[in-house]
Amino acid sequence: MTATFNLTGPTPTASPAPPTGATVQLSAVVKAFAGHTALNSIDLDVAPGELVALLGPSGCGKTTALRSISGLESIDSGRILIDGADVADTPTNKRDIGMVFQAYSLFPHMTVLENVEFGLKMRKVAAARRRERALETLDMVGLTKHRDRFAHQLSGGQQQRVALARALVTRPRVLLLDEPLSALDAKVRVQLREEIRRLQTELGITTVFVTHDQEEALAVADRVAVMRDGRIEQIGTPEELYATPANAFVADFVGLSNRMPAELLDGQVHLHGCTLNLLGDPMPDGPVIALVRPEDIALAADGIAGTVISSSFLGSLRRTRVRLDDGTVVAIQHEVELHPLPGASVSVRLKGTPVSALPPKPKK
Amino acid sequence: MGVLGAAGSHLAVAKVSANQAVRIGAEPSTLARRLILGIIGGIFLIPVIAMIEFTFRNGLAGDYTTSHWTGLFSEDSARTYRGLYQAIENSLVLAAVTVGIVLVLLLPTMVLVHMQFPRLKRTLEFICIIPITVPAIVLVVGLAPVYSVVVHVLGGSTWTLAFAYGITVLPYAYRAIQSNLDAIPVKTLSEAASTLGAGWMTVLWKILLPNLRRGVLAASFISIAVVLGEFTIASLLNRRNLQTALLQVSQSDPWVAVIFALAALALAFILLLIIGRLGSATPSRRKS
Incomplete structure (x- = not known):
């Protein structure tokens, strides 16, 4: 299944999708909203295929950082590089990213299958191929049998799974997850985060995962960046953060x-x-x-x-x-x-x- | 008729948000509800029944005839009422252009303000509500010099009246669209679509419009109802539309005027029924 995906990556460049994702680099990124500095000179390097979690209390700038990578938010200064290329002038729809939102974001007037096909349609993939790929991806999240349902006929967990399939079906260079689990109940949250991790590892997609739940961050991420007041306080593996926190804020926030x-x-x-x-x-x-x-x-x-x-x-x-x-x-x-x-x-x-x-x- | 149309849409809209609304006082009993509905229905129904009865009257003789109805379809009357048919055509063209103005100008503006400039929402609402507070006669006084320019530039065709009608329907169309906009997560849906590769036009056309279908249809039908019932502006600006023609016909043949008035009323009624259905049919789909 994965092999089929690799051979037919829909990236605008005609070359087949690489086995691992793109690099993502943020350097000295600054973003302010009406006097409030949301990002205060952020530096972040995400390696190909790596899952980095941005962790912090609300208002720490983690979501702004993610939205800046996606292009949904413009930045005031600094550079954002995807695969080494500055994306400052690339609009969201040309950045070749996949994103899952905190709020349920399935298109209400489309069936599950149509939702998943949407990204491929935008990339002008032929109908038969599109359907095949969408069904394959739905199969990966275990929702093939719900393909003809509408969003309102699914549970919250199922909706987020479809949203994940919709984001993954195009095999984007970068997967951005904006607190995708926070609206779900505890049990589903744990199941889905493990599923996200499994899919991410299988597909080797570079992923940035925003969460305020430290347990979630420690459980899924290769590395965790703890943020406060628009800055990254510490970035490291979950073990490093837990055992050797760089400062008291990190020690207090993690674990x-x-x-x-x-x-x-x-x-x-x-x-x-x-x-x-x-x-x-x-x-x-x-x-x-x-x-x-x-x-x-x-x-x-x-x-x-x-x-x-x-x-x-x-x-x-x-x-x-x-x-x-x-x-x-x-x-x-x-x-x-x-x-x-x-x-x-x-x-x-x-x-x-x-x-x-x-x-x-x-x-x- | 226009006001009636607006009230209908408000009812439909209110149904959607009834679950979230704070309930004041208890619900009236079934009997009380039927009584109120019966009295109000009666008040509306009496003139309609009287109109129907009138169309069957045989002059002042006191007996009844169907000749006023059958006469409509004779060749003679086709010639006699050519002006009236022309006026109906004018009104339909006006309704179509007015709906066009609402869809091309108001809808994208509202979506843009909703998504990009939420701070302008209040201002836009205020501007759109103003026409309801301005009497038609005042509007005409202001429009007369404008129309002397419009006639000069675009000629004196009837359809140019749609510019004025586009203003008079603003409050109704705005309400219908806004309630729908508030009911869907416009921002999340369009952001999701753009991360999937959709451009601005695709987002509007493929994602937002299908989800705004209810509001857009309601706005269109209300606009049609308002335009078909409009008399003052057309009359004062010396244009011929359904209502001014009806007045003219009624002076020579009151029966035919009433028959056409009934037809217009029936059309408006059907439009309101459709709006009502739109309002009540969608929430079950949206519940999640």
């Missing part, structure tokens, strides 16, 4: 962290009698808030005393909330065999893993 008051002395974090190495940029000595991952704290025979508040079963592990004697509430991740009851007195111990730290909250 779950306990906030524990601590002292910083000579670049080391002193916390409940433990001395831990500091991750990220150096900070001035003094009081700080240490960010400790739940798996970096353990229930132990002796250590810091506390009282269990609650304990929840999460399938393969259990997460217990403990109020320490100094009043701090921490979440601890441990094996399911341990089942502390609320109200029980326990002791916890830090495992000694390096931590990130935030400056202390200014006193009111």
Whole structure:
């Protein structure tokens, strides 16, 4: 199936589609809306066939970055290169991209099959070939039997699958996903993100995936770019971001962290009698808030005393909330065999893993 | 008739958004609803029945005849009422040109404002609503000098009156199209289409227009209804259309005038029924 696609890539250039996608480069891209800087000199390199997730809170500029790549948003300065060519003067419909939107975007007056065929029609692919290709792509998302339905007859998850097929059928150079899963319920979201990842790997399409859900970003992306206020704070593999966050914002945003008051002395974090190495940029000595991952704290025979508040079963592990004697509430991740009851007195111990730290909250 | 047409479209439009609307007070009972409908229907029906009855009257003799109806199809009357037929043709041409103005000028403007210049939406709405507040007679006073130029440039053909009608139908056409525009995700659909390789014209023609079908048809039918019922502007600018011809005929043959008035009324009624169907048929398709 994939082979057929490669041989008949509808790219404007007559040459067959390459086995991997195009490169995407953003260099010093700036975009402002009415005084608000949405993109503040963004640099981003996406390798062929790579899936990069843009992750950040709402208003961080991630969607603007994606829309700039698609051409739906013009940029104020900087350069956007697709396959090395500056696309500044290329309108959206000539950029040869595929895009899936957050809002359901299927054409309501067309059937599923007609929706999927639309991009091929725009590229003047012959009717018989068009139908064949559209059906192949629908098959990839498992919706062939719904080909004659209209959008309103499909569930949200099915609509986004069709939208994905519609974006992929032309074998675009770049696939852009703008929070495609955020309107779906949790179970469908997980299924579909895995499907997106599978298809993306199979087809080798360079993909930029925008999301505000860190779990989603870590699960699907080759690399994740964490954004804040129009800047990329850190870009790296999910493992790098999780284990060695460049700063406290990244540490706080990626994964779950306990906030524990601590002292910083000579670049080391002193916390409940433990001395831990500091991750990220150096900070001035003094009081700080240490960010400790739940798996970096353990229930132990002796250590810091506390009282269990609650304990929840999460399938393969259990997460217990403990109020320490100094009043701090921490979440601890441990094996399911341990089942502390609320109200029980326990002791916890830090495992000694390096931590990130935030400056202390200014006193009111 | 025009006002009636607008009311019909508002009803149809209101049905679409009824689910989102905040309900004020309780729904009236079935009996109350039928009573209200019966009284209003009666008020509208009495003159229509009277008109029908009148067309069968045999002068002042007090008995009834079908000769006024059958006479219409005789060769004699064809000659007598040639002017009237010409006027009907004029009105149909005017309706067609007016609809053309709405589709070629108003529709693309509204789509453009909706997508690219949302801040101008209020201004556009204001401009489009103004004609409803300007009495036809005032409009004519303003239009008279304009038309002296129009006649000079384009000649005195009847169709040029459509420029004035294009203005008078604006409020109705605007409402019909706007409610449809608000009901579909114009921006997302056109962005999706352009990422798939569609240019601006393709987006408008292949994506937006099919989804605006309901609003566009409603706007067209209302425009036709308004134009077919227009008298004041045509009369004051000395043009011949259906209504001015009817007035003239009624002075020599009141029965024929009433028969044609009934026909015009029936046509408008059919148009309103079609609009009503358009309004109620689509929401089931749109529910998702």
